[in-house]
Amino acid sequence: MLAQQLLNGxxxxxxxxxxxxxxxLMFGVLRVVNLTYGFYFTAGAFLALWLTQAGAxxxxxxxxxxxxxxxxxxxxxxxxxxxxxxxxxxxxASLMVTLGAVLALYAGMTAWLGPDIRRLPPGxxxxxxxxxxxxxxxxxxxxxxxxxxxxxGLLLWLMRxxxxxxxIRAMAERPxxxxxxxxxxxxxxxxxxxxxxxxxxxxxxxxxxxxxxIHPYMGESMxxxxxxxxxxxxxxxxxxxxxxxxxxxxxxxxxxxxxxxxLKEAVAFALLVLVLWTRPAGLFGTTxxxxx
Amino acid sequence: MxxxxxxxxxxxxxxxxxxxxxxxxxxxxxxxxxxxGPTAAYGTAAKAGLDLALEAINGKGVLGGRKLSLTVExxxxxxxxxxxxMRKLIGRDKxxxxxxxxxxxxxxxxxxVANARGIPTIGTSTTANGITDIGPFxxxxxMPEADVIPVTMRKAAARGAKTIALMYANDDAFSKSGFxxxxxxxxxxxxxxxxxxxxxxxxxxxxxxxxxxxxxxxxAIGISALxxxxxxxxxxxxxxxxxAETQFVGGNGSNSxxxxxxxxxxxxGMLVGSPWxxxxxxxxxxxxxxxFQSKYGKAPDQFAAQAYDTxxxxxxxxxxxxxxxxxxxxxxxxxxxxxxxxxPFRFGENRSPAATEGVVVLELHDGAFxxxx
Numbered sequence: 211m212l213a214q215q216l217l218n219g220x221x222x223x224x225x226x227x228x229x230x231x232x233x234x235l236m237f238g239v240l241r242v243v244n245l246t247y248g249f250y251f252t253a254g255a256f257l258a259l260w261l262t263q264a265g266a267x268x269x270x271x272x273x274x275x276x277x278x279x280x281x282x283x284x285x286x287x288x289x290x291x292x293x294x295x296x297x298x299x300x301x302x303a304s305l306m307v308t309l310g311a312v313l314a315l316y317a318g319m320t321a322w323l324g325p326d327i328r329r330l331p332p333g334x335x336x337x338x339x340x341x342x343x344x345x346x347x348x349x350x351x352x353x354x355x356x357x358x359x360x361x362x363g364l365l366l367w368l369m370r371x372x373x374x375x376x377x378i379r380a381m382a383e384r385p386x387x388x389x390x391x392x393x394x395x396x397x398x399x400x401x402x403x404x405x406x407x408x409x410x411x412x413x414x415x416x417x418x419x420x421x422x423x424i425h426p427y428m429g430e431s432m433x434x435x436x437x438x439x440x441x442x443x444x445x446x447x448x449x450x451x452x453x454x455x456x457x458x459x460x461x462x463x464x465x466x467x468x469x470x471x472x473l474k475e476a477v478a479f480a481l482l483v484l485v486l487w488t489r490p491a492g493l494f495g496t497t498x499x500x501x502x
Numbered sequence: 503m504x505x506x507x508x509x510x511x512x513x514x515x516x517x518x519x520x521x522x523x524x525x526x527x528x529x530x531x532x533x534x535x536x537x538x539g540p541t542a543a544y545g546t547a548a549k550a551g552l553d554l555a556l557e558a559i560n561g562k563g564v565l566g567g568r569k570l571s572l573t574v575e576x577x578x579x580x581x582x583x584x585x586x587x588m589r590k591l592i593g594r595d596k597x598x599x600x601x602x603x604x605x606x607x608x609x610x611x612x613x614x615v616a617n618a619r620g621i622p623t624i625g626t627s628t629t630a631n632g633i634t635d636i637g638p639f640x641x642x643x644x645m646p647e648a649d650v651i652p653v654t655m656r657k658a659a660a661r662g663a664k665t666i667a668l669m670y671a672n673d674d675a676f677s678k679s680g681f682x683x684x685x686x687x688x689x690x691x692x693x694x695x696x697x698x699x700x701x702x703x704x705x706x707x708x709x710x711x712x713x714x715x716x717x718x719x720x721x722a723i724g725i726s727a728l729x730x731x732x733x734x735x736x737x738x739x740x741x742x743x744x745x746a747e748t749q750f751v752g753g754n755g756s757n758s759x760x761x762x763x764x765x766x767x768x769x770x771g772m773l774v775g776s777p778w779x780x781x782x783x784x785x786x787x788x789x790x791x792x793x794f795q796s797k798y799g800k801a802p803d804q805f806a807a808q809a810y811d812t813x814x815x816x817x818x819x820x821x822x823x824x825x826x827x828x829x830x831x832x833x834x835x836x837x838x839x840x841x842x843x844x845x846p847f848r849f850g851e852n853r854s855p856a857a858t859e860g861v862v863v864l865e866l867h868d869g870a871f872x873x874x875x
Contacts, residue, residue: 211717214742218709225707327730327764339741346743421706422737423730423764431704466710471699472672474710 214345215467216460221351223459224358225417229432230439230451231361232409238446239382239402243301245308246286247410247436248429249315254279254411255418255428256323262331268419276412283407284400286311295399312430319426328424335419350420357416358452361409365448378402382446438478442485442492450494528571529564529826531816532591534584534602534612537576544805545604548626549574551809552601554790554797559817565825570817577603581611588612592619598826599623599816601809606630613640622832624816626808629754631679634853639832641853643812643844645777645861647680647754649854652687653861654775655724657874658751659691663721666693666751669711669735671727672700680726680753688724696720703731708738716742722749729758733765740768749773762869769866773874778807778844779862781873790843811842 233247257275262268290307335353339346369375380388381395389395410429417432418424439458443450458478466474485493533552536545552572560569573595575587584603591597592615600616600623603609609628616623617637625633625642634640658666666688670681688695696718699711712735715723723739725732732752739748750772752761757774780791780801790810794802802810815838822837823830840847845860865874 211713214713215710218707218713222707222709326760327733329764329766332766339743341743346741348741351741421734423706423734431706462707463710466699467714471701471711475702 211467213343215463217345217347218467219460219463220456221347221354221420221459222463223456224354225413225420225455226432226435226439226458227452227455228354228358228361228413228416229410230436230443230455231365231448232406232413233436234440234443234446234448234451235365235402235409236406237440239378240287240399241301241382241385242287242291243305243308244287244291245305245433246283246290246312246315247406248433249286249312250279250283250407250410251414251417251429251432252316252319252426253282254414255424256319256414257411258415258418259328259330259424262334268334272412272415275415276408279411279414280404280406280408283410284403287403288400316426316430323426325425325427329422330419330424348420350416354416354420357412361412362448362452369448374401438482442482444492444494447492447494450492454493526568528569529820530595530597531570531572532588532595532597532600533572533574534577534587534591534600534604534608535574536579536604536608537574539579541579541605544627545577545579545602547803547805548602548604548809550794550798551802551806552813554794554806555810555813555817557797558793559813564817564820568826570813570820572813573597577605577608577612579605579608581608584608584612585615588615592616592621597621598828599820599831601626601812601816603628604805606633609633609640610636613637616640620832621828622835624812624835626812627805638853639828641835641849643808643815643847643855645855645858648683649858650775650777650861651680651683651753652690653858654751654773654863655684655687655691655693657773657775657863658722658724658749659693661749663693663749665696665718665720666722666724667697667699667715667718667720668695668724668726669699669701669708669715670725671703671731673702674728677703677727677753677755680755684724684726684751684753693722701727701731701735703728705731706734708735709742712739712742712744716744720748722751724751724753726753726755728755729760730764732756733761733769736765736768736772746771757864759871762866762871766869770868772866774864774866774871776804776862776864776871777860778804779864779871779873782843782845782862783873784845786841787843787845807843811840811844811847814842815840815847 236244236247254275257278258271261271261274290311291304294303336349339348377393377398381393381398385395439451439454443454461481462474462478465477535548536542556570556572563569573591575591577584577587600621603612604627606628609625613623613636617639620639622639625644627644628642629644629646633642668681668684671677697715701708725735732755752772752774757776761769791802818840819831819834819838820826822834836849838848846857848856850856863874864871
């Protein structure tokens with residue numbers, strides 16, 4: 211049973227990490243507490259729902275939904291935050307603007323589509339499970355693990371191994387200096403918005419596929435865990451988000467499995483406080499919250 | 503404007519008409535239902551059931567040929583609305599008995615008004631605990647969950663279950679009270695409870711609890727929660743390899759067409775108790791369903807069935823009382839023996855339903871509920 215519980219924790223943690231990847235990128239690089247992030251997650255899931263209902267296979271619907279979510283993210287970021295950035299407003303201003311915007315978006319979506327839970331068409335992905343050594347894992351879960359590993363690898367390569375990543379890191383460090391050095395910061399900010407929105411959208415599709423529950427507020431319910439993961443992992447730290455996500459998932463599952471299901475949140479969040487108490491910048495953070 | 507003028511005309515007409523003999527007057531009854539607002543579906547269904555019953559009863563009348571006149575007032579789903587509607591019906595229309603209000607919250611607010619004036623009042627959809635504690639004039643025909651779940655548990659035991667694991671949402675009063683009922687009912691039905699696990703209503707991951715339960719290999723799993731988390735539990739249970747050998751049992755939250763819509767094939771075989779079911783084969787129910795279908799062009803729901811039976815129960819009580827007197831009607835109601843769409847019905851000591859023979863256990867099969875074989 212311990213092995214299955216560890217696998218459960220790993221899978222749950224992978225969904226947290228998958229959700230948090232784009233969030234930590236947006237937070238760490240753009241230095242914006244952008245609460246609309248959860249909406250891109252919802253948007254990705256709904257776009258995939260409509261595409262697959264129209265008959266598109268998953269391998270087409272998933273990238274299409276991710277790209278569309280990325281475009282929505284770029285548009286919203288430009289619409290909501292350009293003025294604030296130009297005026298040099300502080301983080302509180304962007305927090306309030308995006309909070310208002312995301313609540314309006316969720317509520318508008320609920321008014322339009324209703325609060326009901328929807329499912330992706332059955333048979334979109336094989337429902338059976340692999341069984342070995344007494345462990346069970348479904349295809350959707352394997353897909354989440356693979357996507358998580360692949361995306362972490364890609365992002366690390368992008369950030370550390372390319373000139374583009376160098377420019378992004380330079381912008382994250384000091385936007386004004388980066389601009390003076392000839393980096394097109396506005397265009398780069400739009401690109402980062404696009405990538406993180408696309409990551410959110412892809413996460414929405416895969417997690418919606420696994421839990422089979424798509425509804426307007428699905429992004430909101432992930433945001434609290436998402437926050438915990440990126441803060442514990444260190445803001446902007448992709449590898450940190452992966453480790454923190456997996457840890458949170460495993461701790462929650464083991465608490466529910468061996469102590470009490472009523473205590474899983476209490477234990478998980480008490481550990482969060484403990485981590486931040488001893489390492490205020492997070493497990494892998496170097497500077498204190500990079501001013502963000 | 504028009505309404506006021508009509509009212510004035512009616513009042514004038516009433517004055518001008520010679521006083522008719524009281525023995526031929528219709529018996530004035532009132533109903534308070536939610537007809538507008540977000541919960542209007544329940545009140546509208548109840549009104550449809552009442553109107554259908556009224557037609558049938560007035561075919562031969564009560565007390566040797568007197569008709570019933572039923573005034574239905576809208577409460578708009580609010581406590582104030584329910585209180586005002588009751589005051590209006592009692593003061594203006596001089597009703598001798600009341601049906602409604604639709605919601606338990608409304609009954610807690612408006613029930614004391616009727617009870618203080620000594621007007622017998624029957625709730626048809628008020629399932630909360632403590633409704634009839636309002637006073638001796640408050641009755642209900644709605645069956646509380648505490649009466650339905652034991653029937654479902656007995657069914658699970660009759661199908662061969664010996665052990666059961668219970669799961670419930672611990673952040674919701676409705677789910678928690680349902681869980682307490684399940685705990686008691688399982689023990690009474692002879693089921694051994696091997697595990698109790700909780701979750702939060704908004705959770706999407708139940709894998710830790712289900713893995714723990716799976717290791718204990720219970721014959722059945724009872725889930726008390728609203729339909730959304732119940733569906734989530736079922737979907738994940740199938741992922742973790744729970745098959746048809748495990749009997750899933752739901753509370754009132756699972757008695758919803760949404761169960762099949764969200765959980766799909768994962769909900770196959772789940773047992774749910776219900777005070778009424780449209781396809782119940784007995785003659786009284788089939789006659790009701792056919793009459794409703796031909797009058798309204800659609801199938802009735804539980805709320806229409808409960809209201810329909812309640813007006814018959816009230817009419818029979820008026821007959822037994824011998825005259826249209828509120829206190830006598832109250833006493834006659836306590837001696838109710840009625841068989842209607844809901845099955846055999848009588849009131850218990852506490853003026854809530856005493857008989858549970860009418861409860862049907864449903865099983866989800868191929869995406870729809872059917873009577874559990």
